[in-house]
Amino acid sequence: MMGKLAVLLSIPILFSCGENSSEKSGSDNILENLTFTVDTVVMDPGDQVVNVQFGPSLFGLSPDQKRYYFMHRNSGELTVFDLDEKKWIKKIQFEKEGPNSIPSFVSNFQLIDENTFLLTGFKVISTYDSVGKKLANIPFDKEKFPDLTDEEGYSLHTGLKANERQELFFSLPSDPKSVRISLAIWDNSSSQGRLVSLPEFGFLTKFTLEFREGDNYSGAGFASLNLKLEENRVLAFSSGTTSIYTYDLRSDSLVFKTYTPILVPAEAEVPAISKFTNKQAFDEAISLARSQIFFGDLLWDESRGIYLRFASITKPDANPGLPKRSEVFLLAFDRELNLIGESKVEELPSQPSWPFFKDGKLWSYVNVEDELGFAVIDFNF
Template sequence: MRKVLTICILGLLSACTGKESENSEPKNILENLSYSVDTVVVDSKGEIINLKYGMNWFDLSPDSRSLFIYDYNQTLFQEIDLDKMVLSNTYQFEKEGPNGLGRSSNFQVLPDGTLMIPTFPNSGIYNLQGEILSRINLNPEDIKGVDAPNPFALIYEILFDPKTEILYSLPGDFINGVRDLAVIDSKTQKGRIVKLPKMEKAENFKIFWNSDTGGSIQTENYTLEQIDDKLLITCTVGSGIYVFDTKTDSLSYVDFPHQLIPREKTGEIQNEVSTEEDFFQELRKVLSQVSFQELIWDEHSSRFYRLAIKSFVAEKKGDPTTYETYLLAYDKDLKLLGESKIEGLDQRLSNYFWKDGKLWSYVNVEDELGFAVFTFNF
């Protein structure tokens, strides 16, 4: 009742102030952000949940009630009931043979409870008994209209729309770090590549070290998400996002008037280096700038939320990296609603998701699967 009364009073005030309200600056809803954190641990029922690689390969069910983790070493999926916080099922798959997954790591939980598992050359839709229901050909040489640099390119950030049987992914050159949008009809084996020019500046921030003594590469990360009939494409290089409307087959770009943090990375970066020392010197320049993470839709609040992270790599090898993390909020039409630094958070959140209006982030609790659950107040 108190919330309804507040809205009514605000409405009257707005009506009285007239043009003054119309011209006022939009309010930052996160201006007075505070939060609390609870740690919850999954009851594994005596089974082992392999955390050797953390929670690197996971997906949520469309209703956000279950979380699926893939154990690459044992080729099995484990289902976590997030409401009861218990390991509810383990599904054993095969790596070789007619139903074999091959070298799979990425996967997508579909609304009917099946899994879309993209591998090369064994991509397909599988049931939870490990049986392949239908094959999906992701060999670029067989798909008319798609030119990809290598056989694995189409698997990056791949999504399958079961209503249309259209596949979407972000292929690109691994070395230069630039991605495009691929739209593929899995039935006709026809597709096309859609360029993302405003994100091509990601190439300016790649760092490539290759020598006889070692090597490494740093590139910006892209993400692809589907919310109803819209695809959202983000890149850590800047705040702007591409929106691809799957109904109208149209692409648009949205940028945001961030005030608290820069909208994109800037500066000169040496893209190719010959020593490890030079690699880390350039890496510090890139990571100390803000990296915009993916937008995640929260059904509970009907908002998009996003994290933006600055990472400060220590000068001395072995010293810990420190972080600054920012929370950003947007409405359903991608209007910026607020931005705030998450004070006191000195660690990087990993493998996180939103559920019931709260941010859940993976933590290892004495080799048991756990989550730090953030409740934000504003």
């Protein structure tokens, strides 16, 4: 709806999660008496039409947490909003052809700073400035990693991230045949690449289901791999497990963190069968996989100095026409990634969508009459 005024819909609903929280004592579980309130914020698009049909799966937040960058992967539009003023600021239209062209399908977007963006497509990684000019092509490809298998070469860009100076690039290539996942590190200043094996993540390569019948093929994956870059370390994690790898850039050391949460399984179960020739059996396997535990991103809350991570289990519904509902949980970790709290959140029907922290509150995307909106959650614990 064009010209809509920015709206703050105050919904002072107090949710209490204490009755469902961990069996740990209050001193051990910081989320034992978790409560929160929710407000809804809608961005004013001015006279612009912003396509939020598929949600902001590609977005970035400015370092001061004031500007929100929403990349539309197909149209090449980068729309910028002011989160404090709750309004549209500008749009950057990238070219689809020519010397400054972007990938035809943008699989990954990273905001390096407010004047530099990293865009990834099939075998293409490039940086652009704030007017859409291509700055550099990044030679991050299989040839730079001779130890990679062909399968790992295809997945080389998984979770791709670059540090702020664009000297170091990281990704998580995988190979189901070798049951192997690695941390790929490319030093753009010295033109050197290397692999760091993540052996405890190998089982995550088994979470892809395949259906083949003649020339028909379908595939479904259920354990995404993700990276989070910090000043001196890299965190590797997956939606299929609570476990986290930390790679220290200063000491060149790798640490594997495992957990035994009380309220949720520590990891999803590997499917008993992964290859199907019967469509009904394939669909049933997908339903079963979707009912497993699913862990969200690691969300850094600067105001408290902790990480929060959602987890959920989708409950099967006898009526496919009804919205699916999930059991939602929240886990808390300290700066050293020790588990310090967990709670079941009865009032949330699903995990927050594309969440981030701003000024100590969790912002989560919501579609408000086809306009960009956010549920702003204020936790109290």
